[in-house]
Amino acid sequence: MAIPQRMSGLHAPQQCISRRTLLKSSAAMTIAMGMAASATAEQPVPGVSSGPFLAGKVLDCHAHLTHHSRPTWEVDDRKLIDAADKLGIDQLCCSTLTPRWPATLDGFRECNQWTADGMRRFPGRVLGYCYVNPGYGREALEEIRRYTGDHGFIGIKLYNEYTCTEPVVFPIVELAIELGVPILHHASHSHYFVEDQPRMSDGGHLAELARRYPEAMLICAHISGGGDWEWTIKALRNASNVFLDTSGSVTDADTVDMAAAVVGVDRLVFGCDSSMTAGVGKIRGAALSAQDKQKILGENMVRLLGRRKA
């Protein structure tokens, strides 16, 4: 993503918008429309006792820190946290991706180091996904063990190096099951061949992977990422262990509503993927109850992360 150099808001004084005001106002609006509100403030999630996650928190399940080849990476990362502050997003589940694909071994290793560094720079705000290219086999598995173990990463990020139904991906999924961590998988479905991403996965591939591994926790990335989201939602209807990430730059009306109607709100997780106001606005605009929005905004992801094995 190109970041223009002129950033007028960077050093501007903080606006008079309190943290969480925006997202909480969606609940307030729902209450004003006569729907019952849930108790959302800082309550433990029933059945989840491990980890630092609390209900009422807002988690962006799909975020990225900036690759350090970009000279402005440090400023850009700070902007991401500032944007989260303005929008009331408590925690961002981040990966750092290589600028070119397929990622090399050294390439994804340094990305994961930078994600770990981001967790240290923004303690409690940045949660890490371990990004690997499954083609590196044993080294990729070792990387995941190292970063989910020593560095406390919360999951695995897979991109477009392989379609998720290719056997080379299976050991990664089996390790994710062993560790009890989710895989956020890049995905999109267009009705034409996407030449620059020949091994792109889509909702159908993820549904097939989910049938093969019913214990896996899979997240289908950015249903608003530009492809035919109606196709994606329908393809995932019966894949009960696939969660749908609401992120992406497209703000088509009905996206979140249809996803909630077809797969259920318990399988939706809020995300932005750097499209910050689009991400928040779609949830605010969906015709769902305050309780359902709270599930999407954080509770579902908290529950998912709570399945991590010791």
Added chain:
Amino acid sequence: MIVDVNAYLGHFAFRRLRHNTADSLLALMDSKRIDKAVVSSASAITYRNAQAGNEEVVEETRAHRDRLIPLAVINPFYAGWQDDLKICHEDFGMVGLRLYPKWHNYSLSSPCCRELIAAATERRMALSIPIRVEDNRERSWLLNIPDIPLEEIVELVKAHPKASFLLQNGLGYTGCPLGRKDNGLPSNYAIELSRLSALLANEIGQLIANLGAERLMFGTGMPFNYPDPAMVKMEVLDASEADKEKIRWQNATQWLRL
């Protein structure tokens, strides 16, 4: 007050739209506290005879002209467009046009289009140009309609200095002359913000700095889009309240001579 300069009524050929009648759109506007909306026919994007869509919009908005401001969709390559323009302006009271050069398969620099823009300008009608209708990656297997390249818009605004354009559903203006300070272009165009960023790259903030808040307008793209993302942009935008008021409604009322 909030005026949404980017709204629609009717059907879109490739996806169901909710809130696409006057009554349901007004209910949505009420729930979001949007006072007025500038609407055109979504159906006319794919109707061969766009005037049929204009007639539908006029009928839908007849009882709500205080809040729904209809624009005409005109295809300058279709028979009788001059008659349609006259009817839309004089009989229907439409104060502007929306043009779809890519969907209607003509060039903005073609003689017919130039003639249409000159005729609309003569009537002091505003010209709204959606850079895209939907994200190209979600397109139907039936067609492949590209976004309008911003370079074509640069040539357009230069060719018609007396016209009054609104560019909507676009982004990336700061990467081309349209969004740069002292760009040498006539100040005959404004930019609608539904796809612009207010955080991170903050293209809206850059455009305010480069062109002035007078050149930006609030729009949502409803009912194609949720209106809320555009509203959230305004809430987090790092700008003075005076500038925000210009963007929310003042510029739109000037552009449309309301």
